[in-house]
Amino acid sequence: MGDILVTRSSMPEFAEYVEEIKDIWDSRWLTNMGKKHCELEKQLERYLKVDHVSLFANGHMALELLLQAMGLTGEVITTPFTFASTTHAIVRNGLKPVFCDINPDTYTIDATKIESLITERTSAILPVHVYGNLCDVEAIEEIARRHHLKVIYDAAHTFGVEYQGRGVAAFGDASMFSFHATKVFHTIEGGAVCFNGDADGLKEDLYGLKNFGIRDEVTVDAVGANSKMNEFQAAMGLCNLRHLDREIEKRGRVVARYRERLLGVPGLKLSAPQDKVKPNYAYFPVLFDPSVFYADRDAISEKLKKEHIFTRKYFYPITNSFACYRDRYSVEDTPVALDVSRKVLTLPLYADLSLEDVDRICDLILER
Numbered sequence: 522m523g524d525i526l527v528t529r530s531s532m533p534e535f536a537e538y539v540e541e542i543k544d545i546w547d548s549r550w551l552t553n554m555g556k557k558h559c560e561l562e563k564q565l566e567r568y569l570k571v572d573h574v575s576l577f578a579n580g581h582m583a584l585e586l587l588l589q590a591m592g593l594t595g596e597v598i599t600t601p602f603t604f605a606s607t608t609h610a611i612v613r614n615g616l617k618p619v620f621c622d623i624n625p626d627t628y629t630i631d632a633t634k635i636e637s638l639i640t641e642r643t644s645a646i647l648p649v650h651v652y653g654n655l656c657d658v659e660a661i662e663e664i665a666r667r668h669h670l671k672v673i674y675d676a677a678h679t680f681g682v683e684y685q686g687r688g689v690a691a692f693g694d695a696s697m698f699s700f701h702a703t704k705v706f707h708t709i710e711g712g713a714v715c716f717n718g719d720a721d722g723l724k725e726d727l728y729g730l731k732n733f734g735i736r737d738e739v740t741v742d743a744v745g746a747n748s749k750m751n752e753f754q755a756a757m758g759l760c761n762l763r764h765l766d767r768e769i770e771k772r773g774r775v776v777a778r779y780r781e782r783l784l785g786v787p788g789l790k791l792s793a794p795q796d797k798v799k800p801n802y803a804y805f806p807v808l809f810d811p812s813v814f815y816a817d818r819d820a821i822s823e824k825l826k827k828e829h830i831f832t833r834k835y836f837y838p839i840t841n842s843f844a845c846y847r848d849r850y851s852v853e854d855t856p857v858a859l860d861v862s863r864k865v866l867t868l869p870l871y872a873d874l875s876l877e878d879v880d881r882i883c884d885l886i887l888e889r
């Protein structure tokens with residue numbers, strides 16, 4: 522049997538992509554906010570139900586340049602239970618991450634622990650909607666309002682997620698999405714900053730920052746970078762967006778089967794569906810408690826690997842334990858994040874994963 526990887530990129534039919542990139546050949550406009558780029562921005566604004574979408578070459582640069590555009594200073598409250606990108610984006614802006622622990626059920630920032638971390642140097646909160654689970658957006662909004670803080674969401678996992686009919690990007694001052702090949706919606710590599718309203722000219726600032734800070738032909742008024750999404754990436758996005766609802770539906774079937782097989786097994790913890798949230802089935806994390814279950818996370822991962830089934834310890838290790846941050850932060854400050862990172866395994870999940878394969882994976886996990 523062939524390998525089962527933890528994920529498999531969605532792709533349009535080859536002919537559909539070829540059709541989409543024909544215009545690019547004809548126009549010879551390959552990058553620098555071309556037609557496909559503008560079209561994708563418009564379509565994403567509609568799909569995500571948000572006023573503004575600004576595309577980037579990848580999600581990380583979208584986040585890094587968003588923090589720069591917001592002019593943040595001092596400290597940013599965030600969590601270590603995330604991909605390296607979130608913490609690096611803060612540090613690379615010369616800001617100090619202050620690590621808040623996570624909620625043991627949603628794995629997102631524990632909103633009840635944010636306020637005790639706020640100091641006179643705090644300028645923003647940067648929570649992560651982990652695995653497609655929505656943060657406690659209402660509590661976070663309330664705290665931010667009371668303390669005059671910006672809220673920037675790392676929404677890399679929540680493309681298409683809605684809460685009470687509102688797109689996830691409607692919350693906070695702005696959200697970053699990743700369109701990396703492994704994400705629910707992708708443009709090969711790519712990302713976006715999304716936000717409602719535009720009081721401070723954020724759209725123009727982001728446009729400048731992703732293009733070297735060039736305002737017009739003779740004015741360079743920001744120390745920008747190069748992070749433009751090219752036309753071939755945008756074309757992939759236009760194709761993938763056409764099929765996305767169906768892909769998410771198919772992911773939902775895989776998740777339903779996993780839940781059917783694994784829910785209620787002593788020693789296994791699954792993520793619960795959230796109230797009033799339209800999910801995107803981005804990941805399927807399982808926590809293995811070795812004091813109850815017959816094997817720990819690492820043993821299960823090895824057992825599946827022997828059968829050519831590849832899971833991921835996502836997120837392990839947590840970012841405040843990275844070698845590059847050694848001696849600066851302590852994992853003891855975030856005991857829940859540390860505990861979850863040692864127990865969690867994300868199982869294979871993609872639209873075309875067959876239910877037979879899901880059954881085989883579950884059989885292997887469950888049989889001693």
Ligand SMILES: *Cc1c(COP(=O)(O)O)cnc(C)c1O
Pocket residue numbers: 579580581582603604606607649675677678698699700701710711712
């Ligand atoms: C994927 C991801 C990113 C980074 O996105 P890229 O497009 O790969 O640069 C940031 N944060 C989280 C939580 C992610 O999963």
